[in-house]
Amino acid sequence: MSEILENIKDRNPGEPEFHQAAEEVIDAIKPVLDKNPKYRKHKIIERMLEPERVVSFRVTWMDDNGEIQINRGYRVQMNSAIGPYKGGLRFHPSVYPGILKFLAFEQIFKNALTGLPMGGGKGGSDFNPKGKSDAEVMRFCQNFFIEMTRHIGHRVDVPAGDIGVGAREIGYMFGTHKRLTNEFTGVLTGKGVGWGGSLMRTEATGYGLIYFAQNMLEHKDDSMEDKVCLISGSGNVAQHAIEKILHMGGKPVTASDSSGYIYDEEGITQEKLDFIKDLKNNKRGRIKEYVDEYSSAEYHENKDDEEFNPLWDIKADCAFPCATQNEVNLKDAENMVKNGVKLIGEGANMPLIKDAIDHVLENDVLYSPGKASNAGGVATSGIEMMQNYLGSYFTSEEVDNRLKNIMKDIHENCLSAAEEYGHKDNYMIGANISGFIKVADAMIAQGVI
Ligand code: NDP
Numbered sequence: 001m002s003e004i005l006e007n008i009k010d011r012n013p014g015e016p017e018f019h020q021a022a023e024e025v026i027d028a029i030k031p032v033l034d035k036n037p038k039y040r041k042h043k044i045i046e047r048m049l050e051p052e053r054v055v056s057f058r059v060t061w062m063d064d065n066g067e068i069q070i071n072r073g074y075r076v077q078m079n080s081a082i083g084p085y086k087g088g089l090r091f092h093p094s095v096y097p098g099i100l101k102f103l104a105f106e107q108i109f110k111n112a113l114t115g116l117p118m119g120g121g122k123g124g125s126d127f128n129p130k131g132k133s134d135a136e137v138m139r140f141c142q143n144f145f146i147e148m149t150r151h152i153g154h155r156v157d158v159p160a161g162d163i164g165v166g167a168r169e170i171g172y173m174f175g176t177h178k179r180l181t182n183e184f185t186g187v188l189t190g191k192g193v194g195w196g197g198s199l200m201r202t203e204a205t206g207y208g209l210i211y212f213a214q215n216m217l218e219h220k221d222d223s224m225e226d227k228v229c230l231i232s233g234s235g236n237v238a239q240h241a242i243e244k245i246l247h248m249g250g251k252p253v254t255a256s257d258s259s260g261y262i263y264d265e266e267g268i269t270q271e272k273l274d275f276i277k278d279l280k281n282n283k284r285g286r287i288k289e290y291v292d293e294y295s296s297a298e299y300h301e302n303k304d305d306e307e308f309n310p311l312w313d314i315k316a317d318c319a320f321p322c323a324t325q326n327e328v329n330l331k332d333a334e335n336m337v338k339n340g341v342k343l344i345g346e347g348a349n350m351p352l353i354k355d356a357i358d359h360v361l362e363n364d365v366l367y368s369p370g371k372a373s374n375a376g377g378v379a380t381s382g383i384e385m386m387q388n389y390l391g392s393y394f395t396s397e398e399v400d401n402r403l404k405n406i407m408k409d410i411h412e413n414c415l416s417a418a419e420e421y422g423h424k425d426n427y428m429i430g431a432n433i434s435g436f437i438k439v440a441d442a443m444i445a446q447g448v449i
Helices: 002-011 016-035 037-041 044-048 097-113 134-151 167-181 201-219 236-247 270-282 287-293 330-338 354-362 376-390 396-420 427-445
Strands: 053-062 068-079 085-091 120-125 157-160 228-232 254-257 260-264 297-301 318-321 343-345 366-368
Touching: 002 016, 002 044, 016 037, 016 044, 016 097, 016 354, 016 427, 037 044, 037 427, 044 427, 053 097, 053 134, 068 085, 068 097, 068 134, 068 157, 085 097, 085 167, 085 376, 097 120, 097 376, 097 396, 097 427, 120 134, 120 157, 134 167, 157 376, 201 236, 201 318, 201 343, 201 366, 201 376, 201 396, 228 236, 236 254, 236 270, 236 318, 254 287, 260 287, 270 287, 287 297, 330 354, 354 366, 366 427, 376 396, 396 427
Parallel strands: 085 120, 085 157, 228 254, 228 318, 318 343, 343 366
Antiparallel strands: 053 068, 068 120, 254 260, 260 297
8 A cells, every 4th residue: 555655645746735635545445445356456546546637727817906916726626436526615825736636635535425426626726815805806706717617517516615715705706607607507505595505504514513523422422511622713614613512512712713812711602703703704803803802811822933732732622623734733632632632523624634643543532534524514515506406495404404414424434434344433444434435336337437
């Protein structure tokens, strides 16, 4: 197996995030390949690691000063064995093909786990929406989508949001697509509920994360009730994770952005969360403004020379990293274990580095990888696609029930796949195996293409 990874590193130089995601899956599925020689014979994992298509393009737009700006746009169409490519768009200065390949690769397994017919893809741009006016964001989105439109379609590839892409950006991109194609089709998910969007899509990733955590706790005869929870991020996933923790009687005490974090020992209540939502979604402010409003909280500004993130060095029962990849290093993981954290649920994609995962698993922490525990977002996107095909709407209650059932099924499938291959209660191994087998069998059935 090490040759496969070495080959990936040689063929994709300078893309450490992609190598990291590949290594996790290659290690986890080894027993499946040993037991089922057909997957080696058909070179399934090698094929999964080579994108079906990568599109890279120039995005030119004009800023408010009349100056021309140039960004790069991408779409990685990784695997379409079980359905149209599906995965979000990320607008962040750190975006480059290596990040998108890691995310698109993860998406293959995540989408398979939902049980819905969706392949894996991811895209985005190195455009930074932070500090841009609405008009600038609109002009960027329009120019980005003028090119993107020719590569996607409601039966081909259906993008959604991710970091830096929320309701505002989806609206501008959908409008551009409609104008260019003269068609009103469900070519993007995360749309507004008045124009083809699904109720509960906004909440789905964060809510699904906590439903999954609740399943993990119930598996150990426990619950979210009274659990002190650490959350990183203050965007879409973090906000709705905090909300669902509150619904389930837990106590969220932290939130963060890329500048620093707040710690509210008295707990973030629904009223305080509403303040965060307004601050981040409408005012586009910074999390440090929370302490001006609530004196019960303290703010910690990030420092460049910090070896660990003090957010993860607070006494708690559960931790939910919901910001970005590789935000939890080994020292952070050691701090969590030392402080009594018993459950880590990944809301972000790949927030724990490999050593951190190894450390928490060695210390019997219940750990769920993002591809399982944050799958509620894409699952609800799949439900949105279904509604668009039908030309109909489901109620909030219907969508929420489907979401709960999907998260429960993913939980059970992870456990049973892990147990079958001798790794009881290892959600990381179970998620990779379960997702892999579904896509691998479809690829074999569809021949050598
Ligand atoms: P948002 O853009 O809504 O929020 C992202 C949050 O993370 C912000 O608080 C942001 O702070 C912080 N953040 C982003 N980049 C960094 C960084 N490099 N260092 C520190 N903090 C950072 O994104 P989402 O909530 O949608 O996404 C968060 C994570 O969840 C991502 O990993 C995404 O891939 C994953 N995810 C999202 C899904 C969805 O449905 N939205 C579905 C599945 C996974 P700041 O404002 O300062 O940038």
